[in-house]
Amino acid sequence: MTAPSAPLVFLPGPTALHPRVALETRAALADGFLSESHRSPRFRACLVAMEEALRSLLEIPQDHRILIVGSATEAMERIIEGTVTRRSAHLLNGAFARRLRDVAVNLGREVVEATVPDGQGFPGSPDRFRDPGVDRLLDGAELLAMTQNETSTGVRIPPDLIHALADRAREHGALSVVDLVTGWPSEAVDPARMDCGFFSVQKGFGLPAGLGILVVSPAFVERARERQARGQVTGGYMGIPALAQVADRHETRATPNMLAIRLLAAVAEDYARQGREALDGAVRRRAAVFWNAVVDLPGLTPLVEAGPSRSRTILVVEVAGGSGPLRDRLARRGLLVGDGYGPGKGRHLRVANFPVQTDPMLERLLEGLRNEV
């Protein structure tokens, strides 16, 4: 679908568009969908199709709800506003983990946190999280927030560790909340094992920006409803109890980004046909090819050491002397890679390796890197 002169996009999000996006958008412009009511049978059918495709792709249990917001950032606000009265606990491994912590602080909640330096993973195995440090962190916390794949640094928490930490949270009566913005759809994080996973569509799903999705457990909704019943504020209009109620009717609370919902239905159906394992397999294979090539190139160093803490979908490379000139040379070859984020700005390359990127794209990128470093 790409014209010969169009650049290849490896930006960490908004990223390259899935081929279904152009086709489905043209269809939506032609068939009147965008001028219909969000209460119309056609839009409701589209919403159901989107939900079913996500359930199939991400293995979402039937009793978990799919809630619709405007962005992953809005998701963070709705989560804290809806489910935390006093205190939330946060594992901090980068800028987006800190963002969720900041949301809690801004909303007047106490926060407790465990921090690793940017670029490092939480050490050890699921067992390590039986240590007394985790118990102290969770003591009195209503929620444990984790970032499975830190988009700012390319640090990963393996799914088995996420599941173990969610179990640990549950033992303490805390909800588990996982940022899966650049983890899903390829990472095997199981929605049945946690209370809330959220993402925005312009990253792992290859869609235009403007939609956020939360996948939430019955316990998550129940917590928000209990708080509301006790007279606590859970939101102005789009709070968790209200979003859960409309989700049960396959409706939305306000007029949503209808085009994005139709596009997500199409892309999630496509990915569900391939299956999450196949998506992850391709992502892993390309990540391995990338790192094998990068170790031979001068001045390039992986930010995250090899192993389970290194992201498969956000490949972060430290560039000796700064990343700006190399990014510019790659861009002149039609290869768009991301800058570092926050503290990594000007120092790192961030290369998206989502399901929407392809083997031939990666080959072109590696050829460009070999010629330009």
Added chain:
Amino acid sequence: MTAPSAPLVFLPGPTALHPRVALETRAALADGFLSESHRSPRFRACLVAMEEALRSLLEIPQDHRILIVGSATEAMERIIEGTVTRRSAHLLNGAFARRLRDVAVNLGREVVEATVPDGQGFPGSPDRFRDPGVDRLLDGAELLAMTQNETSTGVRIPPDLIHALADRAREHGALSVVDLVTGWPSEAVDPARMDCGFFSVQKGFGLPAGLGILVVSPAFVERARERQARGQVTGGYMGIPALAQVADRHETRATPNMLAIRLLAAVAEDYARQGREALDGAVRRRAAVFWNAVVDLPGLTPLVEAGPSRSRTILVVEVAGGSGPLRDRLARRGLLVGDGYGPGKGRHLRVANFPVQTDPMLERLLEGLRNEV
């Protein structure tokens, strides 16, 4: 641009698409815009273009800011969350005025209200609002909320009355907030005369849904900043102080609906070239033609009596015996008109008469009505 078989859309929103939407969306799919960062020079230029077009079209003073959210409903939440500590005052003339009141209640604020029955306007002239009732309403209120054009009932508050009420609010130290969801761009409500006007793009602007805009005064932002400085919660991440700060840099707080911003720039530029007076002139002329025709048709009665309280852009007709069958017959002729909203469901027709609807469309609708009533 419309195929002969495509229906003509008079739904009150999402409504008919402006012709620029299809062209500009195709361009955005082809030129890589949707895969760029929202921090990229091209997106920032688009944001500046959107702001300048809105400033020109709506005559927004340079010191007023343009803030970006996901929907008009989200705008309501950000307004109350950001600027009201204790009490807000509401003029209630329909379902969307009640929604903003409900947002304040849900966020734990006290509300005081003045109500007219659905379908009736606030009586009298700007002078009437010098009466003691208004003073009582505003006493201790931090904000006066008004709905200029009630999308649920087609009741209008004339701009001079909006301006007078905003002045009255200011005398009491209250901010004036105006729902302009189906008023702008054609209604001559002056942003310089009030503290906040807000709208979503799928109504008067003829765009796909998924974007809300607030136009706010320096006093509005200052109020939110003062509250924040006193330790009051103004939002988790996308609160008014944060949205104002990024607006000053021509940035957005999170990755926004980039396509919608580009589309709004294009349509607002087109409307700014025509000028707000020309848009309103066409809207008024078509409304007059519509009502002149309707008085001759059996079983159809305007919900709102003729005069300044009757909306020009949302034409609401009561149908003797119920509106469902007539709507169905019109739909079979390719004429889509809205159902009543809330209490009016099944009883009213709601006909959108935005700048995006045209004279030939209206002629076709009247021909359909004459044949089907």
